[in-house]
Amino acid sequence: MAEYPRERQVTLALSGASGAPYALALLQCLVKAGIQVHLLVSGAARVVLATEQGEQWPGKPEALAAWLAERFGADPGQIRAYGKEEWFSPVASGSGAPKRMVICPCSMGTVAAIASGASDNLIERAADVVIKEKGQxxxxxxxxxxxxxxxxNLLKLARMGVxxxxAAPGFYHQPxxxxxxxxxxxxxxxDHLGLDQALVQRWGYGGPES
Structure with a gap:
């Protein structure tokens, strides 16, 4: 199993807001880019996945990681999944957590919990760690x-550097x-993670506006 340096690791969390297709596409791109993904999925996110995608994800973290690795063609150990109270996981501590984390989609309940420093589950704790460690x-x-x-709540977090x-896509690329x-x-x-992408042409490079 390959060792991934911290700069090649990203924590990806799914909470209970609408937007499961964003999370699936992002996970696929991260795997393709050779990023190790530390995956956190809330109970509400599982409901959203079932509602929006018709998918029932495995409940046990090990089974989920293996299932997603096969689905997205990930290398062994490239996707690591954790339970909601797995406090000994790397993402729960500043000494082991990736410096970058994305919560996609992010519910307003999760926003409120992070803004208040609640840390009642691993998603909230992981976000708290990234903030305190001055990560992204x-x-x-x-x-x-x-x-x-x-x-x-959003303004409070933005002022902290979050x-x-x-989830407000543009239309200037004529979808x-x-x-x-x-x-x-x-x-x-x-783009914000500093990873190359070829999904959408950048503004001013080709297209009808050039």
Whole structure:
């Protein structure tokens, strides 16, 4: 099993907001880019996956990691999954956690918990670790309309250096399918992670606006 340096590791968490297609496409791209993915999936995220994708993911972390590795063609150990209270996992400590984390999709409940430092489950704790270690945390929230509570929590996190990237795809690349809209958001996430992407042509490079 290959050892991955921390700069080639990303924590990917799925919480209970709508947007399962974004998470699946992002996971596929991270694997393809040779990134080791530390995967966290909330119970509500499993409900969303079943509702939006018709998928029932294995419940045990080891089985889930193996199932996803086969699905996405990952190398042995490239995808590591953890339970919601697996406090001895690498993502629970600043000495072992990746410096980069994406929560996609991110529910407003998760936003609120992170903003308050609740750390009641491993997703919240992992996010807390990234913030305290001055790493890169990207949240992909999906809610509409946004209440004052939502906005205050998001602003609080943004002021801490968290990147708030709402699931709001653009249309200037003339999408022809839902997959094109998904690719737009995933491309923006990859950009912020510093990973090359060929999903969407960058603004000003070819296309009708050039």
């Amino acid at each position: 945390l990207i949240l992909v929230p999906r809610e509409s309309p946004l209440s004052e509570i939502h906005l205050e 990147t708030i990237m709402p 022809q399918s839902i997959a094109d809209l998904v690719d737009f958001m995933v491309a923006r996430i990859l």
